[in-house]
Amino acid sequence: xxxxxxxxxxxxxxxxxxxxxxxxxxxxxxxxxxxxxxxxxxxxxxxxxxxxxxxxxxxxxxxxxxxxxxxxxxxxxxxxxxxxxxxxxxxxxxxxxxxxxxxxxxxxxxxxxxxxxxxxxxxxxxxxxxxxxxxxxxxxxxxxxxxxxxxxxxxxxxxxxxxxxxxxxxxxxxxxxxxxxxxxxxxxxxxxxxxxxxxxxxxxxxxxxxxxxxxxxxxxxxxxxxxxxxxxxxxxxxxxxxxxxxxxxxxxxxxx
Amino acid sequence: xxxxxxxxxxxxxxxxxxxxxxxxxxxxxxxxxxxxxxxxxxxxxxxxxxxxxxxxxxxxxxxxxxxxxxxxxxxxxxxxxxxxxxxxxxxxxxxxxxxxxxxxxxxxxxxxxxxxxxxxxxxxxxxxxxxxxxxxxxxxxxxxxxxxxxxxxxxxxxxxxxxxxxxxxxxxxxxxxxxxxxxxxxxxxxxxxxxxxxxxxxxxxxxxxxxxxxxxxxxxxxxxxxxxxxxxxxxxxxxxxxxxxxxxxxxxxxxxxxxxxxxxxxxxxxxxxxxxxxxxxxxxxxxxxxxxxxxxxxxxxxxxxxxxxxxxxxxxxxxxxxxxxxxxxxxxxxxxxxxxxxxxxxxxxxxxxxxxxxxxxxxxxxxxxxxxxxxxxxxxxxxxxxxxxxxxxxxxxxxxxxxxxxxxxxxxxxxxxxxxxxx
Ligand code: HEM
Numbered sequence: 001x002x003x004x005x006x007x008x009x010x011x012x013x014x015x016x017x018x019x020x021x022x023x024x025x026x027x028x029x030x031x032x033x034x035x036x037x038x039x040x041x042x043x044x045x046x047x048x049x050x051x052x053x054x055x056x057x058x059x060x061x062x063x064x065x066x067x068x069x070x071x072x073x074x075x076x077x078x079x080x081x082x083x084x085x086x087x088x089x090x091x092x093x094x095x096x097x098x099x100x101x102x103x104x105x106x107x108x109x110x111x112x113x114x115x116x117x118x119x120x121x122x123x124x125x126x127x128x129x130x131x132x133x134x135x136x137x138x139x140x141x142x143x144x145x146x147x148x149x150x151x152x153x154x155x156x157x158x159x160x161x162x163x164x165x166x167x168x169x170x171x172x173x174x175x176x177x178x179x180x181x182x183x184x185x186x187x188x189x190x191x192x193x194x195x196x197x198x199x200x201x202x203x204x205x206x207x208x209x210x211x212x213x214x215x216x217x218x219x220x221x222x223x224x225x226x227x228x229x230x231x232x233x234x235x236x237x238x239x240x241x242x243x244x245x246x247x248x249x250x251x252x253x254x255x256x
Numbered sequence: 257x258x259x260x261x262x263x264x265x266x267x268x269x270x271x272x273x274x275x276x277x278x279x280x281x282x283x284x285x286x287x288x289x290x291x292x293x294x295x296x297x298x299x300x301x302x303x304x305x306x307x308x309x310x311x312x313x314x315x316x317x318x319x320x321x322x323x324x325x326x327x328x329x330x331x332x333x334x335x336x337x338x339x340x341x342x343x344x345x346x347x348x349x350x351x352x353x354x355x356x357x358x359x360x361x362x363x364x365x366x367x368x369x370x371x372x373x374x375x376x377x378x379x380x381x382x383x384x385x386x387x388x389x390x391x392x393x394x395x396x397x398x399x400x401x402x403x404x405x406x407x408x409x410x411x412x413x414x415x416x417x418x419x420x421x422x423x424x425x426x427x428x429x430x431x432x433x434x435x436x437x438x439x440x441x442x443x444x445x446x447x448x449x450x451x452x453x454x455x456x457x458x459x460x461x462x463x464x465x466x467x468x469x470x471x472x473x474x475x476x477x478x479x480x481x482x483x484x485x486x487x488x489x490x491x492x493x494x495x496x497x498x499x500x501x502x503x504x505x506x507x508x509x510x511x512x513x514x515x516x517x518x519x520x521x522x523x524x525x526x527x528x529x530x531x532x533x534x535x536x537x538x539x540x541x542x543x544x545x546x547x548x549x550x551x552x553x554x555x556x557x558x559x560x561x562x563x564x565x566x567x568x569x570x571x572x573x574x575x576x577x578x579x580x581x582x583x584x585x586x587x588x589x590x591x592x593x594x595x596x597x598x599x600x601x602x603x604x605x606x607x608x609x610x611x612x613x614x615x616x617x618x619x620x621x622x623x624x625x626x627x628x629x630x631x632x633x634x635x636x637x638x639x640x641x642x643x644x645x646x647x648x649x650x651x652x653x654x655x656x657x658x659x660x661x662x663x664x665x666x667x668x669x670x671x672x673x674x675x676x677x678x679x
Contacts, residue, residue: 042519070337136531140337143522144530179540219530222340222347229348230518237514241507248500255295255492 030177032150033157035209039149039216042231045224046217048080053196054214055079057207059089061188062138065130067118070139071218074112078221079214086112093117131171133184142212142219149216151177156208159187287473292491293498294479296656300374301477301498302505303367309506310360311465315458317353325405327451329444332407333532351521352513357399358524359513361547364392368575372599375587376478382579384471389575391464396548398457401450403545408529413542415442415450421555424562441535482587483652490656541616549613550606554632556617557625567629574636581636583644591650595643602635 038047055076058068073090077083090110095117098105110117118137120126127134142149154177162174162181172182189211194202217223264275264282275281324343326335339346368388371377377385400418404411419436423429438445476485485491492498516523524546528539544552554571558564574581589596608628615621 070334070341075341140530144527146527148527226347226351226518226521230514233514233518234511237507237511241504241511244500244503244507248504251496251500255497 032147032154032177035150035153037149037209037213037216039213039223042227044227046079047213049198050210050213051079051217052081052214053198053200053207054210054212056196057189057194057211058138058214060194062211063116064119065126065135065185067120067137068116068139068218069118069137071116072113073110073116075218075221079217083112090114131184135185138215138218140219142216144219149212152215153208153212155183156189156211157204287469288499289493289495291473291494292485292488293477293494294485294490294656295492295497296479296481297477297498297501298480299501299505300366300370300480302502302509303363303370305502306363306505306509307360307367308465309509310356310363311458311461314353314356314360315462317349317356318455318458320349321353322455325451327405327448329407329447329533332405332447336406348517351517355513355516355521355524357402357545358516358547359509360395361399363509364395365547368392369603372602373589373596374478374480375482375582375584375589377579378582378585378587379579380475381471381478384468384475385579386576387464387468387471389572391461391468392575393572394457394461394464398454398461399545399547401454401457403529404447404450405454406529407447407533409531409533409537409539410526410529410542412442412533412535413539414544415446417542418544419446421561421565424565426562478587479656480588480590481653481656482591483656486655486657543614546610546614549611550609551613553609553613553625554629556613557622557629571629571632574633578636578640582640584640584647584649585644586649586652591652592643592647593650594647595640598635598639598643602632605631605635 038045038050058066073086076086076089081089090112093110093114094107095110095114096105097108100106120129123134136144142152145151147154155175158175158177160174160176162168166174166181168174169182172184173186174181175183189204189207191204192202194207196202200206220226262276262279262282264272264279265285266272266275266281271281321339324335324339324346326332336350339350341347343349371385371388400414404415419433419442422436423433425432434440436446437443438449479485526543526545543549551568551571555564555568558567584592584595586592589599605628608624609632612621612625612628617625
């Protein structure tokens, strides 16, 4: 009886949750391709090699337009780059520092503790360089779009010719997954544009998948720790729940 | 010298010394130890304790978040991201706080529904119920202002839409809005005061919760049968019986909470709130947090702005007068076969409103929202007052102990009950 009621209550809680969640999702217009990632599921982790390749694509392609200002170079240690590699990567970038003792601002090579350098000083400059369109900061992009990582992958692989009868506006490109289908970003990925350090073939799908892994890590660097802790917490609570319920039965047994 | 003005029963000399001068131990013993509680609670009676635990969790996580959060339009978004990345277990603090708000509303919705089903709002618990509605209002204000703090797109535009509602007030409306904003749009002064109030209101809630509990301990708890305890055989001491039963509920509650926090922390949120606020870019759909959707749907169901605002506030205001709208002397819906159906329909209308509140206000959705809104009010304003007179309730059991001791099954109708007991 009591067990039955508990189940009922849990069901009520869940029903409340589940009915609320989807209610929020106005939903993307086109169903997303069913891709799987290493970080899916309750035991998911980031594929380090993929994330490193993804960073390489970001650095060599996307960084020309998109900032990632929540990240520092030192964070790259988390996807498996060595201290020396991170130093070397940072050192290729010049950042503004100062004022020095003479009150002057000056440029110096970046250190691991510096934030990723942004390609534009402000939104206006970014728009001016992109026909008025704004390339968003990519630090938390997988959390900032309906569909998450799956949407980002779909977007990057979703460029096609416009269907019959669709007139593209000046400077716009057709993308199957972008809301409204007309996007101001030219297809950023082209077969073979990157020479991966590890020799992986740079197909569009490969680059998109690697980039998505990298961007998902950038948005949720705590994901592995979070899921690991979650599994442990749930195991602990299950045991505690069993014990508590047993004690409850004992305490109540003298009443019936 | 163990005797003071108050004669303490405690053996431990330190406890006894304090208790004689300030009888807090006697108080705790009386209110949470031996407190006579109906013996027939079901698990719906867990939710008050769950709400209290959640309030404590919100305050604890909130205080630690505030140590790292910066209430400034240029830094708020980044400071929250910094909490997520650079503060030790900051992601845990923030996800617990963020999902804790949702859990708080789930718990309180169930807690309120329990009151509706078992008639806990009826005499002599009217004031207890009204204090609960005050807590609910304060929670909504707190959560609304909290949601503004991370300064994402939904923070900004939600704040803009909701504060703008006050402009519907005739004559002084526009001035009130400027006063609320501290300027001519939602901007830094607004963010600053929202942070201040968001920190303050939970402590006001603690105060009202205290009154809520004080009132409860005067009238005693209601129970699933809705009849008053007739004697000691109907009650049991709160401890250990209900402390342990609440603990069972608490662990189950933590499991649901943990699934949200650790495996789907952003499921109940809106992705747009991870886009920094931009006053120049309006999101295509501005939707409030899920727990506001039913009330948002009522707001938009009315074509007139002022009318919508009035109706939205009325949807909660009506709860204040509910004890006088429901004219039936029978508390528990177990014995009100007709009213029970109407209450279940009301529950459906509430979920329909929640669903339609997230849809664009156009076409068929408007019609659905209007029908559900109409029924929401019809239940309180027409159905309940009439049913008290028209409905013939089932016979009430003689006492709590009888059916419980017989195994809790349904009573043979009429066998040992008198019809229409004045509960
Ligand atoms: C009634 C209890 C409370 C409720 C319902 C509540 C609700 C919320 C909500 C919905 C958010 C937005 C979460 C997000 O999307 O990031 C938030 C943020 C915040 N709250 Fe609370 N809160 C409560 C108590 C408190 C208290 C007592 C404090 C401070 C002592 C506090 C401090 C903060 C801070 C600093 C933030 C911004 C950080 C963030 O957005 O994660 N809260 N709150």
